[in-house]
Amino acid sequence: MSLRCSSSPQCSNPLLDSPPLRLPIFLLPSDNHYRTLARLITKHAWLYTEMIAAETLVHQQTNLDRFLAFSPQQHPIVLQLGGSNVENLAKAAKLSDAYGYDEINLNCGCPSPKVAGHGCFGVSLMLKPKLVGEAMSAIAANTNVPVTVKCRIGVDNHDSYDELCDFIYKVSTLSPTRHFIVHSRKALLGGISPADNRRIPPLKYEYYYALVRDFPDLRFTINGGITSVSKVNAALKEGAHGVMVGRAAYNNPWQTLGQVDTAVYGVPSSGLTRRQVLEQYQVYGDSVLGTHGNGRPNVRDLVKPLLNLFHSENGNSLWKRRADAAFKECRSVGSLLEESLRAIPDCVLDSPISGSPESGDEDVFADVHNVLPPPYEAGEEIILCA
Numbered sequence: 001m002s003l004r005c006s007s008s009p010q011c012s013n014p015l016l017d018s019p020p021l022r023l024p025i026f027l028l029p030s031d032n033h034y035r036t037l038a039r040l041i042t043k044h045a046w047l048y049t050e051m052i053a054a055e056t057l058v059h060q061q062t063n064l065d066r067f068l069a070f071s072p073q074q075h076p077i078v079l080q081l082g083g084s085n086v087e088n089l090a091k092a093a094k095l096s097d098a099y100g101y102d103e104i105n106l107n108c109g110c111p112s113p114k115v116a117g118h119g120c121f122g123v124s125l126m127l128k129p130k131l132v133g134e135a136m137s138a139i140a141a142n143t144n145v146p147v148t149v150k151c152r153i154g155v156d157n158h159d160s161y162d163e164l165c166d167f168i169y170k171v172s173t174l175s176p177t178r179h180f181i182v183h184s185r186k187a188l189l190g191g192i193s194p195a196d197n198r199r200i201p202p203l204k205y206e207y208y209y210a211l212v213r214d215f216p217d218l219r220f221t222i223n224g225g226i227t228s229v230s231k232v233n234a235a236l237k238e239g240a241h242g243v244m245v246g247r248a249a250y251n252n253p254w255q256t257l258g259q260v261d262t263a264v265y266g267v268p269s270s271g272l273t274r275r276q277v278l279e280q281y282q283v284y285g286d287s288v289l290g291t292h293g294n295g296r297p298n299v300r301d302l303v304k305p306l307l308n309l310f311h312s313e314n315g316n317s318l319w320k321r322r323a324d325a326a327f328k329e330c331r332s333v334g335s336l337l338e339e340s341l342r343a344i345p346d347c348v349l350d351s352p353i354s355g356s357p358e359s360g361d362e363d364v365f366a367d368v369h370n371v372l373p374p375p376y377e378a379g380e381e382i383i384l385c386a
């Protein structure tokens, strides 16, 4: 089977011709390759880099492209920084300025012991709102783009609604931060894995909607457990300002991302097929092979984002097995795809993106307003402040 298709459209990006829409979907923080694939499938969702430690940028100033470069098609794109050293965060923001990100975000939600256990980094920053406020002011002073915070709803037993509000209140009064992305479950720092920290603490969407109620001058994006485009629209219908989709976009990119432009942003479908997306991705992949030195990125790095593209389709398991076997001998993304895509039927490869999301999740947030915590009274003592 050939990847070539005579009806393939030119690689074009409407965002280059018009200013980016400031609309409400963010995607899983991810590497350059995944974002390249995501942007081929959705033209409008905001993309989000995986967390880059401020110290990495400060210490790798001669090698910044490796961490910060992205193709212009990826706009709108948010750079996520990690760290707690105010000076280094300020320097990192300044260093990133030349790359033209659309927003800079500080990670206050990562529970990984690799970051949270080492001083104040990731979610443990939620215990230091004053420091976060100072850090956000320093970042904002070194960039011209908006600054935002991604956080959880609490940490360990610091999990009351008032404590969450104290964090938001303090950070937003001490800095120009006006937008928070809220993963609506708390983090447990007692040794559970990052994956379990995305599963075990229960989701409390009522905290998120109470923030929307209690801080009318701020913007909040909801995150956690939004697994379909119909759930995205259900969250928006109940008053969410924005939605971040994480694992669903990664686990099932075609069904999830493919519907975003039409079903959320209300623009016509690109009509692209997976064959056409793969043709464009192959051109990208083969052009960046080995460009970071030491053979990286290699074919495996570049094909990894594609492995869920045929989620639950005929031939999916066979294609993954063939791709896995082909990593050893294939020297290019093109040859690997040529070799492995024989497993996927033409009708799957050549079907355009389906425009309408599955129904069933329309009322998932309908009762949330009946269980909101009591309104927050701003100005109370800052309990979270360490």
Ligand SMILES: Cc1cc2nc3c(=O)[nH]c(=O)nc-3n(C[C@H](O)[C@H](O)[C@H](O)COP(=O)(O)O)c2cc1C
Pocket (backbone or CB within 6 Å): 028, 029, 030, 049, 050, 051, 080, 107, 109, 110, 150, 183, 198, 223, 224, 225, 226, 244, 245, 246, 247, 248
């Ligand atoms: C593999 C993986 C990597 C992640 N990396 C980051 C990251 O770098 N920064 C961040 O803020 N969140 C990161 N997250 C968390 C997601 O952004 C999101 O908050 C979480 O998965 C919950 O959303 P979901 O239920 O839609 O997946 C990561 C999640 C996964 C599964």
